[in-house]
Amino acid sequence: MNIMKDFHGKVAFIQGGSRGIGAAIVKRLAQEGAAVAFTYRSSRNEAQQLVDELNITGCNVIAIHADSADPQALQQAVRHAAKHFGGLDILVNNAGILPWGALEEMTLAEIDLALAVNVRAVIIASQEAILHMGVGGRIINIGSVNADRIPIAGGAVYAMTKASLVGFTKGLARDLGPSKITVNTVQPGPIDTDMNPADGEVASQLKQLMALRRYGKSEEVASFVAYLAGPEAGFITGASLNIDGGFAA
Structure with a gap:
């Protein structure tokens, strides 16, 4: 895959980057030239493998052990990166x-715990990252389409945590607009990860609800995420x- 090197000279911090969507974001930004720090909680082996895989190709990546449910650990991780x-240009x-x-x-x-990881950690990481960002920074929150639609029972608390990011994103975008720092939330639908595998118990049901099946x-x-973090998404x-x-839909 021939990826443009759009992020040379940029520094990215990915909260939760050892597996799944987070690891894919780490790879994408690092391969496009960014220096990348990412946190992990329990996936130490996966985190080290990701660092080794990328750095051997000339990327600049570090992994930081930090539990997103621990505000002090998360603050220290952002400061360390x-x-x-x-400095810091991109927070995911x-x-x-x-x-x-x-x-x-x-x-x-x-x-x-759901509130601590899905909501408070976003606020804490953003609060700390802003202190290290210059003009034109990027904050990107990974939410969920379940903020808009819960088609099956059992997701009230999860949907609430992800819906809260919508309001936080709007408010913080207003606050940081004068510094040309953009704040957006990406809301994935069903994505093939350990959390919601494409061959899982509810996968066939969810596919029927999707236009692309x-x-x-x-x-x-x-x-x-890379597009929103890049120069073309500044507006x-x-x-x-x-x-x-x-x-x-």
Whole structure:
């Protein structure tokens, strides 16, 4: 694949980058020339393999162990990346969990964890990243089309966490507009990952709800993120944009 080198001289921080969509984003930005730091929580081997795979080809990538549910660890991770690379231009908030089930059966701990990872971590990482960003930075949140549409039971808490990113994105885009920092949310539909595999229990049901009748690929989401992080997307901000194969059509 011949990828344009659009991100030479740029520094990207990917929150949650060792697997799935996050790993695809790390690869895409690194292969386009960005220096990339990404966090991981439990996938140490996958994180190291990704670093080795990219750096052996001439990319500049580091992995940082940080639990997105821990505000102090996340703040330190962003600071470390900015110090290591001399600044920060792109933040991608990708870390997330999938709480699913009847609300009356969820524990308070499960609800609190969903809020901590899917919502608070986005706020904390953005708050810290802004301190290291110059004019023209990019903040991209990975949300979900479930913010707009939940076609099956059990997703109330998950949908709530992802819908909250829509409001946060709009508000932060207003706040950072004078600095020409754009803030957008990418809302994937069903994507073939460990969290929601294309051969999983509900896959056939979800495919029937999509105009394209197939799951998306992590690389397709990464391509969309790379566009929003690039120079051609400088007039897009405050938007929540679906990449969902027509799931919400």
